[in-house]
Amino acid sequence: MTEPNNDLLPEGLEDRLPREAAATTRVMRAIQDVMHGHGYDRVLPPMIEFERSLAARMDGINQRRMFRFVDPASLRMMALRSDHTPQIGRIAGTRLAAAARPLRLCYAGQVLTIKGDALDPARERLQCGAELIGADNVAAACEVVAVAIEALRAAGARGISVDFTLPDLVDTLAEKAFPLEPQQIEAVRRELDTKDAGGLVDAGGEAYVPLLYATGDFETAIEKLAAIDAGGALASRIAALRAIAGALGGAARLTLDPSERHGFEYQSWLGFTLYADGVRGTLGRGGTYRIAGSGSGEVATGFSLYPDGLIAQVADGESGADSVFLPLGHDRDVAARLRSIGWRTVAALSETDGAEALGCTHVLAGSEPVKL
Amino acid sequence: MTEPNNDLLPEGLEDRLPREAAATTRVMRAIQDVMHGHGYDRVLPPMIEFERSLAARMDGINQRRMFRFVDPASLRMMALRSDHTPQIGRIAGTRLAAAARPLRLCYAGQVLTIKGDALDPARERLQCGAELIGADNVAAACEVVAVAIEALRAAGARGISVDFTLPDLVDTLAEKAFPLEPQQIEAVRRELDTKDAGGLVDAGGEAYVPLLYATGDFETAIEKLAAIDAGGALASRIAALRAIAGALGGAARLTLDPSERHGFEYQSWLGFTLYADGVRGTLGRGGTYRIAGSGSGEVATGFSLYPDGLIAQVADGESGADSVFLPLGHDRDVAARLRSIGWRTVAALSETDGAEALGCTHVLAGSEPVKL
Numbered sequence: 001m002t003e004p005n006n007d008l009l010p011e012g013l014e015d016r017l018p019r020e021a022a023a024t025t026r027v028m029r030a031i032q033d034v035m036h037g038h039g040y041d042r043v044l045p046p047m048i049e050f051e052r053s054l055a056a057r058m059d060g061i062n063q064r065r066m067f068r069f070v071d072p073a074s075l076r077m078m079a080l081r082s083d084h085t086p087q088i089g090r091i092a093g094t095r096l097a098a099a100a101r102p103l104r105l106c107y108a109g110q111v112l113t114i115k116g117d118a119l120d121p122a123r124e125r126l127q128c129g130a131e132l133i134g135a136d137n138v139a140a141a142c143e144v145v146a147v148a149i150e151a152l153r154a155a156g157a158r159g160i161s162v163d164f165t166l167p168d169l170v171d172t173l174a175e176k177a178f179p180l181e182p183q184q185i186e187a188v189r190r191e192l193d194t195k196d197a198g199g200l201v202d203a204g205g206e207a208y209v210p211l212l213y214a215t216g217d218f219e220t221a222i223e224k225l226a227a228i229d230a231g232g233a234l235a236s237r238i239a240a241l242r243a244i245a246g247a248l249g250g251a252a253r254l255t256l257d258p259s260e261r262h263g264f265e266y267q268s269w270l271g272f273t274l275y276a277d278g279v280r281g282t283l284g285r286g287g288t289y290r291i292a293g294s295g296s297g298e299v300a301t302g303f304s305l306y307p308d309g310l311i312a313q314v315a316d317g318e319s320g321a322d323s324v325f326l327p328l329g330h331d332r333d334v335a336a337r338l339r340s341i342g343w344r345t346v347a348a349l350s351e352t353d354g355a356e357a358l359g360c361t362h363v364l365a366g367s368e369p370v371k372l
Numbered sequence: 373m374t375e376p377n378n379d380l381l382p383e384g385l386e387d388r389l390p391r392e393a394a395a396t397t398r399v400m401r402a403i404q405d406v407m408h409g410h411g412y413d414r415v416l417p418p419m420i421e422f423e424r425s426l427a428a429r430m431d432g433i434n435q436r437r438m439f440r441f442v443d444p445a446s447l448r449m450m451a452l453r454s455d456h457t458p459q460i461g462r463i464a465g466t467r468l469a470a471a472a473r474p475l476r477l478c479y480a481g482q483v484l485t486i487k488g489d490a491l492d493p494a495r496e497r498l499q500c501g502a503e504l505i506g507a508d509n510v511a512a513a514c515e516v517v518a519v520a521i522e523a524l525r526a527a528g529a530r531g532i533s534v535d536f537t538l539p540d541l542v543d544t545l546a547e548k549a550f551p552l553e554p555q556q557i558e559a560v561r562r563e564l565d566t567k568d569a570g571g572l573v574d575a576g577g578e579a580y581v582p583l584l585y586a587t588g589d590f591e592t593a594i595e596k597l598a599a600i601d602a603g604g605a606l607a608s609r610i611a612a613l614r615a616i617a618g619a620l621g622g623a624a625r626l627t628l629d630p631s632e633r634h635g636f637e638y639q640s641w642l643g644f645t646l647y648a649d650g651v652r653g654t655l656g657r658g659g660t661y662r663i664a665g666s667g668s669g670e671v672a673t674g675f676s677l678y679p680d681g682l683i684a685q686v687a688d689g690e691s692g693a694d695s696v697f698l699p700l701g702h703d704r705d706v707a708a709r710l711r712s713i714g715w716r717t718v719a720a721l722s723e724t725d726g727a728e729a730l731g732c733t734h735v736l737a738g739s740e741p742v743k744l
Contacts, residue, residue, distance in 0.1 A: 006428040006665070007466045009421060011445050015463050018413035018477075025404070025414060032397070037711040039695060039718035039730075041390035042397060046496050047419060047452070047482055048439070049381060056378040067420070067450075069441035072486045073383050073495075078439075080419070080452075091387050094379045100729040102721055105390075110419055114444050123445075124418050132721075139700075139721040293378070323411060328511075339409040346411035349474055349504075349511040357472040358411075 012116045012123030023315035024126070027155040027307050031128050032108050034151040038143070040106035040130045045087035047110070051079040057086035057093075057293035065113045080112045084127055085304065089291040092133045092298065101134025101298075119281055122308065129284070131302035136288035138240045140301040141270050142247040144286060148274055148303040149251045152283060155307060156314045159277025161253035164218070164244070165260040166237055167267040167287065169211070176233035178207035192259040211259045218245055218254035225258055237269065244270075266292070268299070279309040324362040324369040325355030334367045343369065384488045384495030395687035396498070399527040399679050403500050404480050406523040410515070412478035412502045417459035419482070423451040429458035429665035437485045452484045456499055457676065461663040464505045464670065473506025473670075491653055494680065501656070503674035508660035510612045512673040513642050514619040516658060520646055520675040521624045524655060527679060528686045531649025533625035536590070536616070537632040538609055539639040539659065541583070548605035550579035564631040583631045590617055590626035597630055609641065616642075638664070640671070651681040696734040696741040697727030706739045715741065 009015065016024055032042065050071075055063040066079040081087060084107045092103055108128035116122050130147055132140050145162060152160050166172075170189050174180040180188055181204070188205035197209050214224035222245075226238050245254050263285055264271035271287035286303025323344035326335050328351065335345050346358050355363045355372060362369035381387065388396055404414065422443075427435040438451040453459060456479040464475055480500035488494050502519055504512050517534060524532050538544075542561050546552040552560055553576070560577035569581050586596035594617075598610050617626050635657055636643035643659035658675025695716035698707050700723065707717050718730050727735045727744060734741035 006422070006425045007462060008425070009418065010443055010448070010450060013418040013420065015418065015459075015467065016416035017463070017467060018415060021414040021416045024416060029401070037716055039716055042393040043390060044388035044393045044396060046381065046385040046387065047484060048385065048496070050378070053378045053380070067441060069439060071382055076382070078382060087387075090379060091389070095387065095389060100731070102725065102730075104718070112419060124420070135721045137721060139719075143719055143721065344409055344411055346476070347511075347515055349507045349509060349515065353474065358474075359472070 010123075012121045014122070014124075019318060019320070020311065020315040022321075023311045023318060027311050027314055028108055028126065028128060030155040031151040031305060031307065032106065034154045035106040035128075035130045035147060038104070038130075038147050038150075040104040040147070042106050042108070043088065043091050044109070045081070045084065045091065045107070048078050048080055049087070050074075051077040053090065054079055054081060054086050057089045057291070058083065065115060067112055067114055082111050082113045083304075084109065084111065084129065085131070085302070086292070088131045088133075088302075089293065089300075092131070092300075093291060093293065102140065103133040104130065105133065106130040125306055125308055126311070127304055127306055129286070129302060129304035131300055133291070133300045134298055136268060136270075136299040136301050138243050141240065141288060142244050144301045144303055145244055145272060146248060146251065148284060148286060148305065149248065151305065152274065152276060152310070153251075155310060156317075157276035157279070157283065157310050159253070160251070161255060161275045162248075163255045163257055163260070163273045163275070164241055165256075165264055165271040165273075165287075166241075166258045166269065167261060167264040167271045168269055169234075169237075169258055170208070172233055172237070173208065173230060177230035178205075180204065189261065193261060208259075215257045216255060218256050221256035221258070225256070240270070270301075272303075274303070274305070276310060278313050281309060283307065283310060320359065320361075322361045323359070324364050325358065325360035326364050330364050331367065334364065338364075338369065382495075384493045386494070386496075391690060391692075392683065392687040394693075395683045395690055399683050399686055400480055400498065400500060402527040403523040403677060403679065404478065406526045407478040407500075407502045407519060410476070410502075410519050410522075412476040412519075414478050414480070415460065415463050416481070417453070417456065417463065417479070420450050420452055421459070422446075423449040425462065426451055426453060426458050429461045429663070430455065437487060439484055439486055454483050454485045455676075456481065456483065456501065457503070457674070458664070460503045460505075460674075461665065461672075464503070464672075465663060465665070474512065475505040476502065477505065478502040497678055497680055498683070499676055499678055501658070501674060501676035503672055505663070505672045506670055508640065508642075508671040508673050510615050513612065513660060514616050516673045516675055517616055517644060518620060518623065520656060520658060520677065521620065523677065524646065524648060524682070525623075527682060528689075529648035529651065529655065529682050531625070532623070533627060533647045534620075535627045535629055535632070535645045535647070536613055537628075537636055537643040537645075537659075538613075538630045538641065539633060539636040539643045540641055541606075541609075541630050542580070544605055544609070545580065545602060549602035550577075552576065561633065565633060580631075587629045588627060590628050593628035593630070597628070612642070642673075644675075646675070646677070648682060650685050653681060655679065655682060692731065692733075694733045695731070696736050697730065697732035698736050702736050703739065706736065710736075710741065 066082045068079045071078045111127045112124050184204045187203035191199035210228045214221050267287035267289050274284040284305035288301045291298045326347040328348045438454045440451045443450045483499045484496050556576045559575035563571035582600045586593050639659035646656040656677035660673045663670045698719040700720045
């Protein structure tokens with residue numbers, strides 16, 4: 001039996017080396033600056049909590065995906081967070097319960113899961129996002145979607161697109177327009193998920209078939225959705241989607257997939273997914289929801305970004321920053337002045353230190369950096 | 373038996389609410405910007421690793437202080453990091469083994485331990501720092517101490533002081549000047565630690581007694597140290613300390629406690645501790661060392677800051693930032709322009725939202741913010 005190599009990292013965990021770490025710093029700062037600018041206050045919950053505390057506010061998030069362990073101090077189970085959202089809900093519902101609503105909070109940090117997924121084996125990911133607590137109206141949705149887009153753009157994303165969905169669509173239609181027996185609802189949802197028109201008819205959901213075609217480019221799809229005769233049951237939702245699209249005014253490419261539920265099982269009337277050109281998979285998602293756990297069940301609107309794919313893209317496009325080599329005996333005041341105007345400096349520590357070997361683009365000659 | 377309250381956080385773990393989180397963001401950015409400016413490249417190791425991997429590079433760091441758990445994927449023990457230093461050593465010794473030396477790396481993030489200490493019950497702390505790998509000469513020490521001071525100052529610390537020590541002092545003297553039997557060395561170290569002159573004499577370390585008085589204000593103490601007749605054994609150390617103090621040129625108050633070992637058990641010739649006015653306990657420490665673990669054992673010089681005390685001080689002194697309330701129907705372009713010049717905006721989402729309730733200092737009237 002050979003000794004395990006102590007230098008190996010566990011599967012799904014990685015070091016970010018200088019190039020990617022620099023891109024990480026820049027992307028995370030840019031996203032946070034946009035959220036801050038729109039009045040979202042950052043909060044910093046701990047990396048670990050009691051498992052029950054996270055689980056109680058994690059409707060629909062699989063707590064079996066969390067790293068869990070016994071706290072030697074309390075002998076209770078703790079978990080590493082796999083999502084910031086329940087922590088933000090806890091803070092809003094406890095220490096900030098008396099703060100004025102709507103309450104704007106944001107967060108940025110790592111989340112960990114015991115397993116990656118098929119597309120992305122990472123078990124540690126960055127997550128940042130904003131939550132607007134106490135509001136889930138059209139104005140709240142407009143703001144949250146706009147802030148998400150602006151944050152991604154500021155972080156370097158190009159060709160951003162937003163795919164809207166109406167997570168409670170089937171419930172709404174079943175109640176107000178196209179009645180279904182309780183046992184039919186789940187079958188209709190399932191057939192819509194698989195986009196199977198024949199299956200929908202078999203499940204007694206013939207009236208729901210046109211929903212399968214009200215997808216794609218927003219303007220076209222919303223017309224098709226509006227054409228579905230539902231006795232006005234969808235009128236307010238359609239008006240809301242149009243208001244949001246109008247408010248975004250071309251900031252992103254918009255699409256609609258009104259019956260999409262994957263990932264939106266706990267959203268209320270609105271869900272959206274964010275994409276950008278050249279970034280595989282989703283960059284984030286959001287929507288309106290009701291905070292799970294203790295009592296109140298406040299309404300909220302928010303988004304979560306998973307910027308790792310964007311960070312990789314930004315890092316690829318990066319040329320290293322200029323830096324100036326400071327020879328032995330350089331003038332320290334000159335070096336300090338250069339740093340104060342944005343230069344990076346790399347000081348020689350011995351005769352053998354060389355500017356080029358250390359990756360410098362310039363060398364200090366007298367009081368000026370000279371390009372190598 | 374009552375149900376545990378799911379809203380409670382475990383002992384030693386806390387949420388940082390907006391005021392303290394804002395101070396955290398500002399302090400951490402300021403420290404990182406200084407390290408970046410001096411050519412230190414950030415790396416981002418994962419929050420968790422194999423326990424053995426951390427332990428192998430953690431000479432003297434108590435691995436029993438780490439949260440540990442079984443990785444369901446590998447069935448090996450993992451741990452939450454309690455210190456970034458072994459992770460930086462691993463990166464330098466593996467993926468960056470071929471990078472030119474000296475290699476400047478820096479880091480910033482959370483560390484966790486299963487127990488706080490008597491003075492500070494926190495089990496999650498922020499840690500940031502810089503490591504200069506491949507150099508431990510006087511020039512390296514000058515740079516590292518200067519960067520640490522500049523980083524603390526940029527983060528808002530006032531009245532910074534640096535306490536120097538010579539961690540291998542007893543070994544050096546025992547070998548070159550005041551011989552001790554191997555079994556006496558530990559006793560002499562212990563009596564120096566307790567500053568007990570009588571005990572020192574009893575332990576056969578009479579020649580070491582003057583060290584007890586070579587402490588305090590740097591200029592006075594270094595004179596006393598120089599006056600200890602040690603046949604030149606300390607000459608190079610004294611010259612090095614004087615060179616470092618000279619290079620700092622009044623950037624901090626300097627003290628010397630040459631026989632202090634607490635916290636420097638694995639430092640080589642130099643150690644230092646950082647303090648600031650109004651911040652309880654130490655803000656950081658650093659020194660020269662040899663990287664533990666796999667083979668090479670490269671020399672290095674670095675510092676670690678634990679800025680939580682400084683963050684609390686900065687947060688206390690903080691008056692909330694100005695922010696401007698955007699009434700319903702405001703001009704979005706005006707709001708975007710205000711944000712682009714640094715304003716925070718808080719948009720009304722309904723008729724009931726009010727500027728004062730939401731903590732705004734200004735309200736947008738036409739195209740200008742008007743003070744409330």
